[in-house]
Amino acid sequence: xxxxxxxLLLIGLLVAAASFLYTLYSLFWNAVKIPEKKIRMKISLxxxxxxxxxxxxxxxxxxxxxxxxIMHALxxxxxxxxxxxxxxxxxxxxxxxxxxxxxxxxKDIIFLTVDIFAIVVIVDVIYAVSRRWILKIPRxxxxxxxxxxxxxxxxxxxxxxYYVLGVLRMDGASAGIPGxxxxxxxxxxxxxxxxxASLFPAASGSxxxxxxxxxxxxxxxxxxxxxxxxxxxxxxxxVAAPLNVLLSKDTKPAQxxxxxxxxxxxxGASDIRDFxxxxxxxxxxxxxxxxxxxxxxxxxxxxxxxxxxIIWDLREVVIAQGSRARHSGIxxxxxxxxxxxxxxxxxxxxWSCTTCMACVEQCPVMIDHVEKIVDMRRxxxxxxxxxxxxxxxxxxxxxxxxxxxxxxxxxxxxxxxDLGINVLSETQNDDFDILxxxxxxxxxxxxxxxxxxxxxxxxxxxxxxxAILGSEEKCTGDPAKRTGNEYLAQNLxxxxxxxxxxxxxxxxxxxxxxxFNSLKNDYRAMGLEMEVIHHTEFINQLVSLGKLDLKSLESxxxxxxxxxxxxxxxxxxxxxxxxxxxxxxxxxxxxxxxMNKSKALCCGAGGGRLWMNETVGTKIxxxxxxxxxxxxxxxxxxxxxxxxxxxxxxxRVMGKEEKMHITDIAxxxxxxxx
Amino acid sequence: MPYNIIVLIKVIxxxxxxxxxxxxxxxxxxxxxxxxETLSENAIEAxxxxxxxxxxxxxxxxxxxxxxxxxxxKAFAMGVDDGIVLTGYKGNNPVYTAEVLCGKIKGMQYxxxxxxxxxxxxxTGLLPGIISGKLGINLLGxxxxxxxxxxxxxxxxxxxxxxxxxxxxxxxxxxxxQETNQPRLPPVMQIMAAGRKQIVTEAAQPQTMxxxxxxxxxAPRSERKRQLYEKPEEGIAAVARAIKEEIR
Ligand code: SF4
Ligand code: SF4
Numbered sequence: 001x002x003x004x005x006x007x008l009l010l011i012g013l014l015v016a017a018a019s020f021l022y023t024l025y026s027l028f029w030n031a032v033k034i035p036e037k038k039i040r041m042k043i044s045l046x047x048x049x050x051x052x053x054x055x056x057x058x059x060x061x062x063x064x065x066x067x068x069x070i071m072h073a074l075x076x077x078x079x080x081x082x083x084x085x086x087x088x089x090x091x092x093x094x095x096x097x098x099x100x101x102x103x104x105x106x107k108d109i110i111f112l113t114v115d116i117f118a119i120v121v122i123v124d125v126i127y128a129v130s131r132r133w134i135l136k137i138p139r140x141x142x143x144x145x146x147x148x149x150x151x152x153x154x155x156x157x158x159x160x161x162y163y164v165l166g167v168l169r170m171d172g173a174s175a176g177i178p179g180x181x182x183x184x185x186x187x188x189x190x191x192x193x194x195x196x197a198s199l200f201p202a203a204s205g206s207x208x209x210x211x212x213x214x215x216x217x218x219x220x221x222x223x224x225x226x227x228x229x230x231x232x233x234x235x236x237x238x239v240a241a242p243l244n245v246l247l248s249k250d251t252k253p254a255q256x257x258x259x260x261x262x263x264x265x266x267x268g269a270s271d272i273r274d275f276x277x278x279x280x281x282x283x284x285x286x287x288x289x290x291x292x293x294x295x296x297x298x299x300x301x302x303x304x305x306x307x308x309x310i311i312w313d314l315r316e317v318v319i320a321q322g323s324r325a326r327h328s329g330i331x332x333x334x335x336x337x338x339x340x341x342x343x344x345x346x347x348x349x350x351w352s353c354t355t356c357m358a359c360v361e362q363c364p365v366m367i368d369h370v371e372k373i374v375d376m377r378r379x380x381x382x383x384x385x386x387x388x389x390x391x392x393x394x395x396x397x398x399x400x401x402x403x404x405x406x407x408x409x410x411x412x413x414x415x416x417x418d419l420g421i422n423v424l425s426e427t428q429n430d431d432f433d434i435l436x437x438x439x440x441x442x443x444x445x446x447x448x449x450x451x452x453x454x455x456x457x458x459x460x461x462x463x464x465x466x467a468i469l470g471s472e473e474k475c476t477g478d479p480a481k482r483t484g485n486e487y488l489a490q491n492l493x494x495x496x497x498x499x500x501x502x503x504x505x506x507x508x509x510x511x512x513x514x515x516f517n518s519l520k521n522d523y524r525a526m527g528l529e530m531e532v533i534h535h536t537e538f539i540n541q542l543v544s545l546g547k548l549d550l551k552s553l554e555s556x557x558x559x560x561x562x563x564x565x566x567x568x569x570x571x572x573x574x575x576x577x578x579x580x581x582x583x584x585x586x587x588x589x590x591x592x593x594x595m596n597k598s599k600a601l602c603c604g605a606g607g608g609r610l611w612m613n614e615t616v617g618t619k620i621x622x623x624x625x626x627x628x629x630x631x632x633x634x635x636x637x638x639x640x641x642x643x644x645x646x647x648x649x650x651x652r653v654m655g656k657e658e659k660m661h662i663t664d665i666a667x668x669x670x671x672x673x674x
Numbered sequence: 675m676p677y678n679i680i681v682l683i684k685v686i687x688x689x690x691x692x693x694x695x696x697x698x699x700x701x702x703x704x705x706x707x708x709x710x711e712t713l714s715e716n717a718i719e720a721x722x723x724x725x726x727x728x729x730x731x732x733x734x735x736x737x738x739x740x741x742x743x744x745x746x747x748k749a750f751a752m753g754v755d756d757g758i759v760l761t762g763y764k765g766n767n768p769v770y771t772a773e774v775l776c777g778k779i780k781g782m783q784y785x786x787x788x789x790x791x792x793x794x795x796x797x798t799g800l801l802p803g804i805i806s807g808k809l810g811i812n813l814l815g816x817x818x819x820x821x822x823x824x825x826x827x828x829x830x831x832x833x834x835x836x837x838x839x840x841x842x843x844x845x846x847x848x849x850x851x852q853e854t855n856q857p858r859l860p861p862v863m864q865i866m867a868a869g870r871k872q873i874v875t876e877a878a879q880p881q882t883m884x885x886x887x888x889x890x891x892x893a894p895r896s897e898r899k900r901q902l903y904e905k906p907e908e909g910i911a912a913v914a915r916a917i918k919e920e921i922r
Contacts, residue, residue, distance in 0.1 A: 261866065267863075381859065384861060389856060407690070408691050410691065487865065
C-alpha cells in the first residue's frame with residue numbers, strides 16, 4: 001500500500017538530497033579542476049586513521065579550548081547518535097514495512113543513546129547561544145551571527161520535535177500510523193522522553209493524531225532544510241572537515257612546498273588557481289570558530305591580521321569565482337580569476353605574520369594557514385619584487401654576505417678566535433664527530449656570541465670532538481624562505497649543502513631553532529640526510545648520560561625561572577620538555593607563564609619579522625615580557641637567538657633590566673657546570 | 675613618446691669586504707667580491723621607471739672588468755633591455771672614464787643618460803659633469819623626480835637645504851641620489867631570463883689612461899688590541915690611560 005505521507009517524504013528527500021549533492025559536487029569538482037599547485041603527500045594510512053580517530057571521533061584538537069571543546073564534542077557525538085535515528089525516520093517513513101535496524105537490544109541501545117544525547121544537545125544549544133550572545137565570547141563576535149542562529153534554531157527544533165513525537169508515541173497517538181518510528185522500543189530505553197511524558201497529561205483522540213502529523217512534518221522539513229543548508233554554510237565542515245583531517249598534509253607542520261624554478265611557470269599564490277586541492281579542502285573545512293585568530297600573536301597585539309579571515313576570504317573567492325572559472329577557457333579564466341592579494345587580503349596582513357604556527361596548532365580541523373600566507377608572500381616577492389624595504393635589504397645582504405646583515409663574511413668565525421677550536425674554513429681538518437652550526441645571529445650579534453661561547457664550553461666539558469665552519473657557513477636561508485624568497489633560499493641552501501657534503505658532515509648541533517628547522521626539515525626535503533640536533537636536546541642527553549654534572553648556584557634560591565618556548569623548536573619540532581627538564585634538574589624555583597608549550601606566544605621575530613619594523617599595535621615581545629612579569633619571573637630562559645634578541649630588547653625598552661634577566665639554556669647550563 | 679635611455683652602471687669591490695695588506699697598508703681588491711654600486715641601482719631603477727611610464731629602451735653601460743658581467747645580468751633582471759661591458763678599467767680616473775664612456779655613447783642613439791651622482795668607492799662625483807661637458811649636453815644633477823614631455827625634461831633637484839626645479843631639452847644627462855627611489859627586487863622570471871642572456875664585452879677605447887695617476891692608496895694603520903673589560907670602571911680607566919699616552 002502506498003501512503004501519501006511516504007510519497008511526500010520521498011519527494012522531499014530526493015529534492016533535498018539532489019540539492020545537497022549538487023552543491024557538494026560543484027564545490028569538490030572546483031577543488032579538483034581549478035588548483036594548479038601540486039603537493040606531495042605521504043600515504044601513511046595507520047597514522048592518518050589515528051589522526052582521524054583522535055581529532056574527529058574523539059574531537060581531540062577541540063579540547064585545546066576546554067569549554068568550547070566540550071560543547072562541540074557533545075554536539076558532535078549527539079549528532080552521530082542522531083544520524084541513526086534520522087536514517088530510521090526516513091526509511092520507515094518511506095517504506096513502513098522496512099526495518100533498517102532489526103528489533104533487539106542493539107536497536108534499543110542506539111535509541112537509548114539518541115534519547116540521552118538529544119537532551120544533551122538541547123542544553124548544548126542553550127550554552128552555545130549564551131556563549132555567543134550573552135557572554136559574548138570575543139572570538140564569535142562579528143562572524144555570521146545569522147547563520148549561527150539559524151543553524152542553532154534548526155538543531156533545537158529537530159531535538160524538541162523528537163521529544164514531542166516520542167511523548168505522543170508513548171501516549172499512543174502514533175499507534176496505527178504507518179512508519180511511525182520507535183514503535184516497540186521499551187520505555188526503559190527512552191528515559192528522557194518518558195520523563196517528559198510524565199510531566200504532561202496524556203494526549204488522546206484525533207487532536208493528538210493531528211498534532212503528531214504536524215510535528216512529524218516539521219521534523220522532516222527541518223531535517224531536509226538542514227541538508228540543503230549544510231553545503232552552502234559554514235556547516236559544510238560537517239562533510240569537509242573529517243576528510244580534511246584524514247588527508248591532512250603529512251604529519252609535520254609547515255614544511256613549505258618547494259618551487260621547481262626550472263619547470264614551474266607560476267610562483268606563489270596570486271589567485272585561486274595557485275592553491276592546491278588540499279587548500280580548497282581547508283577552505284571548505286573552516287568553521288569560522290576563530291580559535292586561530294584568537295591565538296595569533298599579531299592579532300593579539302592589535303595588528304589587522306586574522307588567520308580566520310585569510311581562510312574565509314579565500315573560501316569566498318573560491319565560491320564566487322570557482323564554478324565560472326571551471327567552465328571557461330584559459331583566456332576567459334584569466335579575466336575571471338582576480339588576484340587575491342590587495343583585495344580581499346591586504347599585503348600588510350601578509351607581512352604581519354610571524355609564521356609562528358599558533359593558528360595551525362589551534363585549528364580543530366587541521367587547516368594550514370602558514371603555507372598559504374607564505375605562498376602569497378612568494379607571489380609578491382617572486383613575481384612583483386614586492387616586500388617591506390627592510391626585507392629587501394636583508395635579501396641583498398644574504399646575497400652579498402651570506403647573512404641578513406652587512407657583515408664581512410670572512411669575519412664570521414672571529415668570535416671563536418681565541419677559543420682554540422677547529423674552524424674548518426681555516427683548518428680544513430675534517431676529523432670531528434659533530435659540527436656545531438653557529439648561525440648568523442650567534443656569529444655576529446654581540447649578546448648572542450656569549451651563547452655560542454657557552455655552547456663551546458659545554459661541548460668541551462663533555463669532551464665532544466666538534467668543529468665549526470667559520471667563514472664557510474652561510475645563512476641557512478630561513479629568513480628568505482619564510483618571507484617568500486624561495487629563490488634566494490634555495491640558492492643559499494644549495495651552497496650550504498655543498499659545503500656540508502664537502503666536509504662529510506653527518507651530525508650537526510645548532511643553538512638556533514630556525515637553523516635547526518631549516519637543516520633538519522627544509523634541507524632534508526632537498527635531499528640532505530644528516531642527524532640534526534638542537535642544543536637543548538643535546539645538553540639534555542649529556543646531562544642524562546652523566547657527561548655533564550650540574551650544580552645549583554647560591555643565587556638560584558632567590559630566583560624565579562620561567563621558560564619561553566621558541567615556535568620553531570616547540571610547535572614546529574615538538575621540543576617542549578628538554579629545556580624544562582634541564583632547568584628543573586637544577587632548581588625548583590620554576591613557574592610557567594600563561595600561554596606555554598604548544599600554546600606559547602611567539603616573541604615576534606619569526607617569518608623574517610626580526611628584520612622588519614613592528615609599528616602597528618603593541619610589540620609582541622612586550623606582551624610576552626608582560627606575561628613573564630605577571631608571574632614575577634626574575635630570569636626568562638630561552639633557547640633561540642631570535643627570541644633572545646627580541647626579549648632582551650623588550651626588557652630594556654620596558655625598563656625591566658634590573659628586575660629581569662634573559663638567559664639562554666646554554667648559558668644557564670655553562671654557568672652551573674661542576 | 676618612447677625614449678632611448680642609457681644608464682651608466684658602476685661595479686665596485688664590496689667595501690665591506692675590502693682589507694688592506696697588513697704590512698704595506700695597500701688596499702687589496704683583487705679577490706674582493708664585486709657588487710653594483712648602490713647609486714647605480716637607483717640609476718637603473720629611475721631609467722626602468724621612465725621606460726615603464728613613457729615606453730622606449732634602456733641600455734646599460736658598464737666600464738669595468740670582464741668579472742663585471744654578472745652585474746649587467748642583475749641590471750637586465752631589474753628591467754634593463756640591453757647593454758655592454760667595456761673592459762679595461764684601471765682604477766679611479768674620472769677623466770679617463772668619461773673619455774671611454776663618451777667614446778662609446780657618441781656612436782649611439784640616445785635621449786637621456788642616467789647615472790648615480792657619485793660612487794661609494796671614490797666619491798669624486800665628477801663623472802656626470804665631465805660627461806655633460808664632453809658630449810655638450812645639459813646636466814641635471816641630484817634628481818629626485820624626473821618627468822619627460824616630448825623633447826623636454828623636468829627634474830626636481832635636491833641641494834643640501836633646498837629643492838630646485840630644473841628643465842632642459844633632450845638629450846641630457848641626469849644624476850640621481852639614494853633618495854630618488856627604492857631600487858626594485860627583480861622578479862624571479864626576469865632573473866632567470868637575465869641569466870640566459872649573452873653578455874657582450876668590448877675592450878675600452880682609448881686604452882691608455884690620460885690625466886692624473888694614482889701613486890698610492892693606503893689604509894691608515896690601525897691595530898686592535900682586542901682587550902675586553904667586563905667592568906665599566908676598569909674599561910673607562912684603561913681607555914683614558916690609552917688616550918693620554920697617545921696624546922703625549
Ligand atoms: S602563523 Fe602566527 S602570526 Fe601567522 S597567522 Fe598564524 S598565528 Fe598569526
Ligand atoms: S581556520 Fe580553523 S581555527 Fe580558524 S576559524 Fe577556521 S576552523 Fe577555526
